[in-house]
Amino acid sequence: MAVSGNLRHDLNHRGQRLTPQRQRILELFERVGAGHHLSAEDVHQQLLRADSRVSLATVYRTLRLLSSLDLLRELELPEGSRRFELATADDDDHHHLLCAACGRTEEFESPEVLDAGSRAAVHHGFRLLSSRLTVRGLCPTCAGLTGEPSAAI
Amino acid sequence: MAVSGNLRHDLNHRGQRLTPQRQRILELFERVGAGHHLSAEDVHQQLLRADSRVSLATVYRTLRLLSSLDLLRELELPEGSRRFELATADDDDHHHLLCAACGRTEEFESPEVLDAGSRAAVHHGFRLLSSRLTVRGLCPTCAGLTGEPSAAI
DNA sequence: TTCGATGCAAACACTTTGCATTGGC
DNA sequence: GCCAATGCAAAGTGTTTGCATCGAA
Numbered sequence: 399m400a401v402s403g404n405l406r407h408d409l410n411h412r413g414q415r416l417t418p419q420r421q422r423i424l425e426l427f428e429r430v431g432a433g434h435h436l437s438a439e440d441v442h443q444q445l446l447r448a449d450s451r452v453s454l455a456t457v458y459r460t461l462r463l464l465s466s467l468d469l470l471r472e473l474e475l476p477e478g479s480r481r482f483e484l485a486t487a488d489d490d491d492h493h494h495l496l497c498a499a500c501g502r503t504e505e506f507e508s509p510e511v512l513d514a515g516s517r518a519a520v521h522h523g524f525r526l527l528s529s530r531l532t533v534r535g536l537c538p539t540c541a542g543l544t545g546e547p548s549a550a551i
Numbered sequence: 552m553a554v555s556g557n558l559r560h561d562l563n564h565r566g567q568r569l570t571p572q573r574q575r576i577l578e579l580f581e582r583v584g585a586g587h588h589l590s591a592e593d594v595h596q597q598l599l600r601a602d603s604r605v606s607l608a609t610v611y612r613t614l615r616l617l618s619s620l621d622l623l624r625e626l627e628l629p630e631g632s633r634r635f636e637l638a639t640a641d642d643d644d645h646h647h648l649l650c651a652a653c654g655r656t657e658e659f660e661s662p663e664v665l666d667a668g669s670r671a672a673v674h675h676g677f678r679l680l681s682s683r684l685t686v687r688g689l690c691p692t693c694a695g696l697t698g699e700p701s702a703a704i
Numbered sequence: 705t706t707c708g709a710t711g712c713a714a715a716c717a718c719t720t721t722g723c724a725t726t727g728g729c
Numbered sequence: 730g731c732c733a734a735t736g737c738a739a740a741g742t743g744t745t746t747g748c749a750t751c752g753a754a
Contacts, residue, residue, distance in 0.1 A: 419710075438743080455710080456709080458744060493671070495671055495675055508667040514664050514667075515686040518648055518659040518686055522690075522691075524650070525689040526687075529686040530686075531667065531668060532685070568734065569729095570727085572734080591718080591719080606736045607736095
């Protein structure tokens with residue numbers, strides 16, 4: 399498969415190796431799709447479920463490796479919920495809507511956000527790398543449950 | 552001071568108490584200003600330095616409490632760096648520029664971002680709570696050090 | 705054959721919690 | 730005086746690391 403070939407190339411280029419574990423982890427992210435966010439624990443569980451066993455330590459090491467190769471990218475979410483997703487070309491225009499009650503996430507695109515981010519960068523003399531908007535709210539289900547007036551988490 | 556009065560009121564309203572520890576922690580955030588981001592450890596150290604001693608456990612409990620009262624708010628930064636800052640009325644229009652190399656942060660405002668976030672929320676049926684844009688880049692200093700062409704962290 | 709990668713378990717950093725004591729109201 | 734809040738230390742999380750073994754190149 400094309401991606402595995404690229405991965406092999408990227409790794410060899412840096413004197414690193416393509417191991418079955420690394421391959422399986424990247425394949426998992428490809429299988430679930432670019433819009434899905436997985437924690438280290440998620441990856442570990444999914445791989446166990448799918449026969450292949452990879453140690454949690456290796457999952458952590460691989461998530462870091464694949465992120466450094468820009469094949470994955472880490473989401474910026476509140477608290478200790480580190481999650482990763484497949485990196486795509488349009489990353490800079492790919493933002494998240496996060497339900498404050500159930501944690502569900504949705505994605506959306508918005509060229510205006512990219513513009514605003516890049517204006518801000520220029521204004522402060524920064525060289526832009528990426529911009530990420532996280533919108534917190536209540537998803538339709540949770541908004542319905544708490545009713546109109548009550549407080550949110 | 553006005554804020555302490557408000558805090559007392561908010562707490563009593565919920566059957567909670569205004570303790571010197573809570574007061575000192577909130578005052579610290581007021582003293583450093585709304586643009587400053589402190590970790591639990593920062594707060595603990597600063598208070599030790601300033602004579603008052605508050606246990607780290609209490610710092611954590613108080614940060615959570617003050618956040619739940621919307622007097623503080625937690626930043627959404629990558630990795631395990633939980634930081635808090637004084638909440639202000641214009642929170643929804645207050646975003647961060649983060650240097651990928653040295654960690655320095657700047658703030659900026661952008662009504663367009665708020666618009667974009669609220670449009671996205673409506674489109675997905677979410678009830679908007681807040682939106683936060685984090686722009687990663689290289690600050691002028693770090694961009695200068697790495698030179699024009701080279702890679703970023 | 706070599707040296708990077710893995711698995712395991714121990715070590716870590718950060719955060720939360722149980723419980724006796726203190727102190728705000 | 731009552732019950733919430735504190736301090737301490739112990740227990741949890743989630744993540745990283747040392748080391749012997751394994752296996753990709």
